[in-house]
Ligand code: ADP
């Protein structure tokens with residue numbers, strides 16, 4: 091099993107950023123309101139994700155670390171309409187096979203209660219011991235790839251790995267405005283984002299994560315057609331220092347990199363006049379979950395739309411209309 095886990099780890103655990111993503115997705119699935127991410131040395135020395143979600147029962151703690159143990163799917167039919175982010179029961183097993191992992195949790199409101207398990211890249215059944223923990227879960231991952239030197243060697247500089255983590259954090263925090271988020275690196279707080287439930291709060295978060303320049307030069311939009319809804323912000327050509335990497339697209343709350351989506355956006359940009367500009371955007375597409383498959387690949391950045399044509403045309407025409415209306419000095423049309 092250890093080897094199988096390490097092989098699986100190759101798929102899910104590429105670098106500290108992928109660990110953060112998996113742990114945070116678990117925290118989101120647990121119904122947390124607040125998530126804290128803490129790192130040391132770009133995540134290579136330490137990654138800790140702490141949440142205030144439902145927690146894990148004492149008896150389930152060792153199970154959570156075993157492969158294919160998931161509490162999220164009970165039948166194959168359910169796979170069709172998974173609402174939770176993780177469902178394969180591989181992340182914790184994989185991460186614990188290539189790190190020193192500690193899982194502490196409490197399902198109780200009594201903060202003196204709680205349990206923890208420790209796993210050190212071994213297959214041995216982890217032992218459960220009591221530890222006080224507030225309601226929720228903390229996962230601490232130390233010395234990532236300490237026992238897989240080949241993979242450890244692939245880690246880049248602290249700065250680069252940290253950059254990837256911050257990017258993952260940005261995507262996650264942009265996907266859930268209703269949750270509070272903290273990011274700390276080497277004992278310094280980098281982001282502290284309160285939960286936001288109104289448009290002003292949403293804009294504060296976008297500005298905090300992407301910079302005020304992005305927001306000041308962006309057009310806010312919110313358009314619907316049938317069961318499709320597109321909302322968020324797109325950069326206008328006034329944004330002369332637009333960074334090519336500021337492209338965030340969420341489908342039903344999950345970040346997605348998709349050719350069809352990219353094509354529709356690029357087309358709309360090009361058509362309206364923003365020649366030579368990188369489209370920059372934070373956009374949210376909402377549609378009936380029954381017509382989109384978001385679990386095409388384990389890392390889940392891809393989607394498959396049942397009616398790609400319809401989605402493409404909706405994106406293109408919505409953006410085209412919004413951008414044309416915002417075009418400075420010219421009327422729409
Ligand atoms: P998956 O998310 O695919 O189910 P994971 O290996 O990521 O698999 O997690 C295994 C199980 O551990 C989850 O199904 C869940 O029951 C439990 N778990 C992991 N992280 C948390 C958390 N932060 N809060 C509550 N339960 C958790």
Ligand code: MG
Pocket residue numbers: 112115116175176177179181182
């Ligand atoms: Mg998971």
